[in-house]
Amino acid sequence: MSSQSELFSDPAPKGPALVATKIQALRAQLNRWAHEYYVQDAPSVPDAEYDRVFQQLQALEGAYPDLVTHDSPTQRVIGAVMGGLASVRHAVPMLSIQTETDTEASGAQAFDARVRRELGLDPSAAPVEYVAEPKFDGLAMSLRYEGGRLVQAATRGDGEVGEDVTHNIRTIRQIPLTLPAAVPPVLEVRGEVYMRRADFEALNERQRERGEKTFVNPRNAAAGAVRQLDSGITAQRPLSFFAYGLGEVTPADQGGPDFGTHYALLLQLKEWGFPVAPQVRIAQGAPELVAFHQSLGAQRDALPYDIDGVVYKVNSLALQRQMGFKTREPRWAVAHKYPAQEMLTVCEGIDVQVGRTGKLTPVARLAPVFVGGVTVTNATLHNLFETRKKGVRVGDTVIVRRAGDVIPEVVGRVGSATDGAGRPLPRRPYVANFRMPAACPICGSAVVRERGEMNHRCSGGLFCPAQRKQAVLHFAQRRALDIEGLGEKLVDQLIDGNVVHSLADLYRLDLAQLAGLERMAEKSAQNLLDALEKSKRTTLARFLFGLGIRHVGEATAKDLARHFGSLNAILDAGVEQLLQVSDVGPVVAESIHTFCAQPHNREVVQQLRACGLTWEEGAPTEPAAQPLAGKTVVLTGTLPTLGRDEAKDLLEAAGAKVAGSVSKKTHYVVAGAEAGSKLEKARELGIPVLDEDGMRALLRGEI
Ligand SMILES: NC(=O)c1ccc[n+]([C@@H]2O[C@H](COP(=O)([O-])OP(=O)(O)OC[C@H]3O[C@@H](n4cnc5c(N)ncnc54)[C@H](O)[C@@H]3O)[C@@H](O)[C@H]2O)c1
């Protein structure tokens, strides 16, 4: 990627003194990044960038072995103990794994060739047996069991000394606290704590809604969660675990186990109740490693968690012992990477997109970048506040993340203002902060943001082309105008084919137009016209609900219709008047008022009336005529004659609130055949249970 090389590339230094300076600068940069990554759980550059500078350092040290020092990041495991957490000395060090960055097949071949060389195998010898595993992108954990009980959980730290996080690890449900009686007296299980992608997305969505800091990726969210002082916070962040190895174990000559192979060890761990990745396979020689790398690579996007590569391990534990370790890593394992899921590129512009529900999203236009296996040119910035918090402006170098089928996002701009050699990056001339437009870029309606909301929205719901499909589908649904046969596929055709521009156009469709559509026989075209005709006679409440005004659900629409009696009264109501309606608060009132104030929305409403939509209007009714006002009723099971919706309508018309679950606040439960847990709960709480006849009696005011 050009942007990257421009920023961080460096011509080869000339002369040994310059090389020494360069090496020092690279080490300082890597140590700074490692501190942000391991200690603060807040990396400022993508892993790919760290790895690139790491390799640059490795190459220089390779060429000048005299300049290698034991404290170079290439020679030791980096990490630290966070203040406030106790430190734990590992009985068996927790090492790193050598990385094979060549993502092509040759990565596996190079490893196999090295293993064969180190084992002194000649070319005619049988293939070496390996175990191939996913490389989970989380953080390493050592779980120590004594007498089958979890006594300590520790992070890797610098490999020798880690952090005691037992209190937090106990909140992870997948990690057993006690093991079957047969386990060795001392057993350290090593594995990866990680966060599933869906859990990560949900966590970030929650953080965004609250305007709080979001996490760059699942790894950092998991690391941050594990290294909390307060386990209450950890418990709120769903974490998962995969076991992949052992630390200290009671030795075989003292009654401990002898597994023979790594694979047998994994099977045993599974047997003892630890999650082991289902993809783990035995592989014979390089060709099967290559096949594994390819097949897991093809599944990568669909996995529920991030992996950044695969790990190959020599299967025989005797051969592992024979090969041994280097200071930083074992010789019998390698990590073979996949294309990075986070990359650097330049933000060339910020556009605003309008979604089908009217939400405005700032989207960064990017210099094309290969990330997560595809070329990405756009990435979401989520909302105005996220954009500001991340400080992203046009011209910035940004980190783009694309993992799985989640849409690519900008997770931040490059935090450190220095390049790979520690020199300051050139600052761009002043660029203004991003702003949200005041008018919808698609339809020109007012852009609004509700109190306490992070998102801006277009208020032209009925008119805005971006929202057309959503508007039509909402309008046509059964509980709104109930236009039978007007489903998603048909709406797509009508709108993409430019046949329908607004709701009123639905009522101007003719047989020829409809029959001309794909997969539309004359008979179904006629049926749709009939359904449209039938829908014209409706109720004010259904019509109001059908308009899709934000926060106006069925119940509010009914309240509004009852309170105001006529559509014009609602269209012209001020916020104060709207607030008089029961259950309408300031946010809802504001939303109705803004919607009704958009000339385009009013125009569509008038057009619909002109097309012949009618309903009964009358004087506002008093809610006092409702026998069940203030009562909450729960429906469960199948009633003998009434459908679920019919029963709900009847109850609501009588003023009841129909709830979905039984609680102490429930007044009645109406139960039919095959009622389940709700009925049990009602009995438990002593709530009156009625059958259909009982419900009718209730509606007549006889109960
Ligand atoms: N972005 C940054 O600023 C920054 C800074 C420092 C390090 N890093 C990243 O950290 C990584 C280097 O750290 P490292 O030395 O810990 O190496 P590593 O994380 O690449 O590999 C070792 C780790 O792999 C994990 N692992 C996952 N699956 C495994 C399996 N099946 N079997 C065994 N181990 C498995 C273990 O936790 C082990 O500790 C690189 O990816 C680097 O990019 C990034």
Ligand SMILES: [Zn+2]
């Ligand atoms: Zn719009």
